[in-house]
Amino acid sequence: MQFLGITGSLFVTLLAALGGAIGLMYLAKLRRRRVQVPYSPLWAQVLVERQARSLWHRLKRLTSFLLHLLVLLILLVALRDPRPLEEAVDGRHLLILVDTSASMGIRDMPGGLDRMEEARREALQALEALSPRDRVMVVRMDSQVVPLMPFVRPAPWVAEQIGQLQSSASKADLPAALSFVARSLAYRSRPELLVITDGAFPPEAIEAAAAVDLPGNLVRRMVQLGSATGNVAITAFNVRRYLANRLNYEVFVQLSSSFDVPVTVELTLLANDRPVHRSEVELPAWGSAVRTYPNLATGGNRIQAQVRIQSGDAVDLFPLDDTAYALLPHDRRRRVLLVSQDNLFVEAPLLLDQTLEVTRMSPVHYRTSAQAAANPSLDYDVTVLAGSAQPIPDRGGFLFLYPTGVHSPWPARGEITDPIIDRFDRTDPLMRWMQGFRSMNIRRAARLSLTEADLAVARTIEGDAMIVRREEGERRLVGVAFPIEESDFPLRIAYPLFILNALEWLAGGQDRLVESVETDRAARVFTGHRAAGEARLIPPDGEPQLLPIREGYVTIFPDRPGFHELTWEEPEEEAPAAEGERSARSRTLAVNFFDPEESQIAAGDLFRLDAGQAEEPQRAGALPVKEEPRFYLVMAALVLLVLEWITFNRRVTV
Amino acid sequence: MAEQLFDDQFLRRLEYLYLVSRKMFRGRLRAKRRTRIVGSGIEFADYRDYVPGDDLRYLDWNILARMERMLVRLFEEEEDLSIYLLIDCSRSMRTAGQEKLVYAKRLAAALAFVGLSNLNRVSVIPFADQLLDRLPPSRGPGQIFKVLRFLERSHDSATRTDLAVALRSFVAQNRRRGVAIVISDFYDPKGFEEGINALRFQKFEPIVCQVHDETDLEPLLFGDVELVDCETGARVEVTVTRELIKRYREVHRRLVSQVEQFCRAKGAMYFAAPVHLPFEDLVLAVLRSGGFLK
Numbered sequence: 017m018q019f020l021g022i023t024g025s026l027f028v029t030l031l032a033a034l035g036g037a038i039g040l041m042y043l044a045k046l047r048r049r050r051v052q053v054p055y056s057p058l059w060a061q062v063l064v065e066r067q068a069r070s071l072w073h074r075l076k077r078l079t080s081f082l083l084h085l086l087v088l089l090i091l092l093v094a095l096r097d098p099r100p101l102e103e104a105v106d107g108r109h110l111l112i113l114v115d116t117s118a119s120m121g122i123r124d125m126p127g128g129l130d131r132m133e134e135a136r137r138e139a140l141q142a143l144e145a146l147s148p149r150d151r152v153m154v155v156r157m158d159s160q161v162v163p164l165m166p167f168v169r170p171a172p173w174v175a176e177q178i179g180q181l182q183s184s185a186s187k188a189d190l191p192a193a194l195s196f197v198a199r200s201l202a203y204r205s206r207p208e209l210l211v212i213t214d215g216a217f218p219p220e221a222i223e224a225a226a227a228v229d230l231p232g233n234l235v236r237r238m239v240q241l242g243s244a245t246g247n248v249a250i251t252a253f254n255v256r257r258y259l260a261n262r263l264n265y266e267v268f269v270q271l272s273s274s275f276d277v278p279v280t281v282e283l284t285l286l287a288n289d290r291p292v293h294r295s296e297v298e299l300p301a302w303g304s305a306v307r308t309y310p311n312l313a314t315g316g317n318r319i320q321a322q323v324r325i326q327s328g329d330a331v332d333l334f335p336l337d338d339t340a341y342a343l344l345p346h347d348r349r350r351r352v353l354l355v356s357q358d359n360l361f362v363e364a365p366l367l368l369d370q371t372l373e374v375t376r377m378s379p380v381h382y383r384t385s386a387q388a389a390a391n392p393s394l395d396y397d398v399t400v401l402a403g404s405a406q407p408i409p410d411r412g413g414f415l416f417l418y419p420t421g422v423h424s425p426w427p428a429r430g431e432i433t434d435p436i437i438d439r440f441d442r443t444d445p446l447m448r449w450m451q452g453f454r455s456m457n458i459r460r461a462a463r464l465s466l467t468e469a470d471l472a473v474a475r476t477i478e479g480d481a482m483i484v485r486r487e488e489g490e491r492r493l494v495g496v497a498f499p500i501e502e503s504d505f506p507l508r509i510a511y512p513l514f515i516l517n518a519l520e521w522l523a524g525g526q527d528r529l530v531e532s533v534e535t536d537r538a539a540r541v542f543t544g545h546r547a548a549g550e551a552r553l554i555p556p557d558g559e560p561q562l563l564p565i566r567e568g569y570v571t572i573f574p575d576r577p578g579f580h581e582l583t584w585e586e587p588e589e590e591a592p593a594a595e596g597e598r599s600a601r602s603r604t605l606a607v608n609f610f611d612p613e614e615s616q617i618a619a620g621d622l623f624r625l626d627a628g629q630a631e632e633p634q635r636a637g638a639l640p641v642k643e644e645p646r647f648y649l650v651m652a653a654l655v656l657l658v659l660e661w662i663t664f665n666r667r668v669t670v
Numbered sequence: 671m672a673e674q675l676f677d678d679q680f681l682r683r684l685e686y687l688y689l690v691s692r693k694m695f696r697g698r699l700r701a702k703r704r705t706r707i708v709g710s711g712i713e714f715a716d717y718r719d720y721v722p723g724d725d726l727r728y729l730d731w732n733i734l735a736r737m738e739r740m741l742v743r744l745f746e747e748e749e750d751l752s753i754y755l756l757i758d759c760s761r762s763m764r765t766a767g768q769e770k771l772v773y774a775k776r777l778a779a780a781l782a783f784v785g786l787s788n789l790n791r792v793s794v795i796p797f798a799d800q801l802l803d804r805l806p807p808s809r810g811p812g813q814i815f816k817v818l819r820f821l822e823r824s825h826d827s828a829t830r831t832d833l834a835v836a837l838r839s840f841v842a843q844n845r846r847r848g849v850a851i852v853i854s855d856f857y858d859p860k861g862f863e864e865g866i867n868a869l870r871f872q873k874f875e876p877i878v879c880q881v882h883d884e885t886d887l888e889p890l891l892f893g894d895v896e897l898v899d900c901e902t903g904a905r906v907e908v909t910v911t912r913e914l915i916k917r918y919r920e921v922h923r924r925l926v927s928q929v930e931q932f933c934r935a936k937g938a939m940y941f942a943a944p945v946h947l948p949f950e951d952l953v954l955a956v957l958r959s960g961g962f963l964k
Contacts, residue, residue, distance in 0.1 A: 048896040048907060054762035054886060055857035056899035058925065059906045062917045 021097030021148075021646075030095075034088050042081045083660040087653045094649035099147070108150040109167055109204035111197055112139050114181055115213035116158045117188035118535075118614050122214075122333045124243055131241045132183045135212045138239050139178045142210050146170040153200065154178055157193040157213075159186035159536035167204070185336055185576045186536025187614040190217050191224035198230050208235040214242035218613050246275035248299065248323055248332050249615035252306075253340035253532070253608060255319045263370075264313045265344055269321050271297060272304035274616045280326040285309065288316030296326065317344040318579055318604070337615045341579055341606040342532055349373050350523050353393060355382045356402035361501050362417060365512035366400075372519070382406050397523040403499075411490045413522025415515075418462065418499040425493050426464035426484065435461045435498070437482050440474035445521045446485060446494065447473060450510045458482075458505070461498035483514075485521070494518045532606035535577055540569045541603060543584050551584035574607040581605075680776065683950050684783045684814075717741040752807060752848025753785040753792045754874070756840065757821075758881075760798040760831040761900045762857040766885045773945040774853040774881050775821045780953045781851060782817045786810060791848070794820055797836035798828030801843070830901045831858045833865030841872040850874040851956075853943070855881050856929050859902065863932055876938040877956065880929055883945040887922060889915065 022030075053059065114135050123130040139154065146152055151167040154177060164177045190213075201207035209230070217225075230236070252270035257263075273279055278300050285293040292314040297305050321340045325332050332338060351373045356362050366374050377385075377392065383406055385392045391409040393399040398413040405424035408414050420428060437453035453474060464481050466472065469488050472481035486493040505511050533539040543551065549565040556578030563570050565584060574580055583602040720729060720740035728742045755778040763771040778794060785792040791807040794817060805820040833854070840850070850869050856862045856878075869876040891897075891910040898905050908914065926942065933940035943952055 048894045050896045050898055051891060052765065052900045053889065053897045054765045054855070054900055056897055056902070056904045056906050057859055058918060058921050059897050059908060060904075061921045062914060063906065063908060 019096040019098055022095045038084045087656050090649050090653040094646045098645050108206040110152045110208045112154045113211045115188050116156045116184050118185050118336050119216045121183035124333050131214050134241050138212050157188050158184040161193045161196045185609045187611050190221045194225045194228040201231050211238040215240045247334045248273050248281050249337035250340040251610050251612050253321050255342040264311050267309040269307045273299035275330050277301050279330045282324045282326050284322045286320040287314045288318050337609050340608050343606045350397045353396040353399045355379055359402045361506045362402045365515035368512055398519050413492045415518050416495040426495050428462040429465050430463045432461045432463055435476040437474050438477045444473045446517045448517050449513050458498045459502040464497050492522050532608045535609045538573050540571050543568050554581040577607050577609045580607050688787050716744040751790040752846050753790050754850045755794045756852045757796045758854030759796045759825040761829045765900055769883045769945045770881045777949045779821055783814050786814050796825040799830045799832035800836055801839050833858045833862050837865035837868045841868055847873045851877045853879045878933050878940045879943045881943045
């Protein structure tokens with residue numbers, strides 16, 4: 017027998033003090049209560065017939081005293097916390113590793129509980145089984161491995177921390193977690209590991225976890241939870257506006273199923289929470305389907321896709337991946353200043369985009385205005401300068417068509433005749449949807465002098481830049497080295513595409529597609545200014561989170577899907593940015609949970625943490641609980657007290 | 671205690687008793703009893719020899735003329751019944767919320783009302799180890815409020831019970847014979863017999879009402895207690911058990927039985943008066959017994 021509670025000397029001291037106190041109380045108790053009666057001779061007659069102070073009565077009083085002493089002794093022994101000798105309780109270090117990945121939120125446990133609730137219960141049970149000399153650490157495992165505390169003595173606040181564990185919208189990184197376990201328990205005495213998980217890991221993760229070098233003396237236990245198998249998930253979702261008709265948009269959805277049978281699902285598209293399209297999709301067993309929905313034109317820029325199973329024999333227990341979110345770029349109008357001497361070749365493509373607001377100005381008027389007052393370009397998103405170059409401010413977008421003169425950003429080093437373009441960067445934003453410039457006839461072109469900031473998008477066979485772009489500070493420039501009216505470029509389909517691409521890039525808008533952010537992945541959001549500060553990220557249903565702004569960027573790490581709002585204050589010392597995306601003080605972010613592996617929610621097969629030394633994995637509820645002799649001792653003391661009360665102390669007083 | 675003693679409800683119950691008593695005595699001589707003494711009545715009763723000093727108006731001249739013998743005519747004198755209500759006010763009557771004393775006073779008030787209503791002379795005398803006070807004999811229904819006011823007085827100065835001393839004092843002070851109703855719990859360590867005998871020997875007609883309450887029969891005691899007599903201060907250490915309570919009940923029943931048997935043996939009327947019994951029922955029982963009001 018070993019004692020883990022109070023020390024022997026304290027035990028003796030308490031026994032002496034409390035035993036003495038009980039003795040005093042016993043003596044005090046010997047004094048009888050006084051009760052007034054109307055006629056005592058009646059009682060005297062009764063007592064004559066019966067000797068009240070019998071031997072049994074005196075013995076009963078002594079028994080009461082002895083019972084009290086015995087109760088005290090039992091309680092003090094309970095305080096000493098006796099344990100069997102064979103129970104190894106001295107200084108264990110238990111690390112409880114709790115899987116908080118998305119699949120732990122599935123409600124497939126008995127009693128309508130989700131896996132996370134069951135995991136919390138198992139962790140609390142393990143905590144209760146610890147002795148005061150043990151140390152415990154609780155670690156959360158999802159895409160990040162987060163220890164909730166260092167190794168500490170078991171205490172109520174540890175239980176509170178366990179009670180606050182929630183499943184996240186990310187997948188668990190088992191190898192990283194086990195690496196952390198190996199490092200944390202490397203030099204600890206009596207290390208023990210308890211893994212509570214649903215085991216929904218891909219085979220390669222289990223393989224990598226098995227390769228982690230865990231301490232040799234580590235006692236391992238694992239509790240695996242969950243049983244559900246089938247799930248339907250949206251694994252990809254995007255929406256974008258049409259190039260030519262920016263009022264309409266097209267939706268792309270990818271669905272996958274992990275049911276063993278084909279299922280029918282209903283897919284609903286919503287714009288600003290209003291349904292705009294509904295369709296049924298057949299999904300094969302363990303298969304996927306891709307759908308596009310063209311020419312949707314309903315207002316609203318917050319687009320959602322929701323999937324719901326129609327088949328009666330299938331139940332989707334994992335709602336996290338049943339909704340996806342996307343944002344449409346705002347359909348705002350762009351102001352374009354065309355500085356040209358009635359060049360219809362330039363004007364024509366500008367008519368294609370209904371969102372452009374074109375203002376025409378002659379080069380002479382532009383120059384005069386620029387010299388007399390502020391540069392007219394400051395009031396426009398993009399300025400198109402056809403022919404002679406003009407003085408431009410240090411902010412805005414500028415398209416130079418055959419720039420010549422002293423104000424040209426690319427001074428001409430001469431002229432080329434009949435240049436042939438044979439190299440261009442197909443991935444450049446200016447070249448989107450364009451097939452090339454093959455066999456394009458150009459009569460003449462200027463040989464432009466490039467700087468290090470310039471990027472030649474299209475070149476001749478000799479290496480002379482025909483189309484060039486530059487980004488410097490808040491100014492963007494695109495230059496075309498040849499006069500378009502002296503080429504057959506305007507006759508080609510590529511010409512309006514190029515003009516629209518150039519305007520799009522110059523206006524700073526790559527926003528035909530607003531990409532969504534995925535949970536458990538870091539994303540950087542540009543605030544439009546370089547000053548340090550603080551931004552506030554408001555999740556769909558959670559507490560606002562303060563995030564630092566560094567070098568103009570906010571790094572976010574969203575942990576749940578939905579529309580997040582990111583807001584920040586503009587620094588006072590900086591001039592307000594031009595109206596547009598970059599100057600906004602808030603930005604909406606669409607966050608999605610796209611993880612095909614985590615969406616396969618089937619609880620994993622039982623696996624060993626280490627093939628060599630692991631204990632057998634256990635299903636939920638199988639965790640051994642240590643016996644608590646203290647409990648039985650306290651119960652025995654209570655029984656003795658009740659016995660004493662019934663035999664001696666029970667009375668109904670007047 | 672005044673409000674609790676004789677409230678409106680109590681007075682209504684007295685009215686009821688009055689009506690019932692009128693019905694019971696209808697057709698009889700109204701509240702009158704005759705004595706065989708020379709008096710001012712008109713009903714002839716007997717003759718006796720003339721002695722000097724007798725009123726010559728009662729001399730029977732016819733007999734003197736015919737038989738030359740001097741005889742005086744005796745008439746039955748109409749005499750009022752005297753009712754004495756003797757109330758035990760010792761401390762034993764005041765335990766457990768004074769229930770016994772309150773009951774005794776209400777019972778006395780009811781009997782006094784019936785007596786006054788029937789034109790008898792009613793006197794109330796509280797006692798303990800001696801006579802504590804005295805309401806002089808009153809007559810007529812209008813005196814009931816005088817009786818009630820007297821009963822409302824607290825007579826709580828007394829402690830012990832001494833029936834013998836108190837009742838001997840009573841008979842010494844009241845030469846006019848009548849009905850003596852003793853309302854008491856008869857918790858007298860010296861015994862009750864001598865007191866009742868003192869009444870009997872002086873030609874009073876005793877009616878005994880023994881009052882007791884619930885705690886007299888079923889004391890709410892358990893465990894180790896020291897019992898203190900409220901009158902004598904005598905102490906008894908006792909461990910109260912169910913068995914002991916059972917024995918106590920037996921002893922108490924024996925005491926009650928002794929009082930009852932003694933009264934019956936001596937020709938006195940006895941009534942047990944548990945406080946839970948409505949006092950009007952007890953009054954009617956007394957009336958029906960015939961000993962009261964004659």
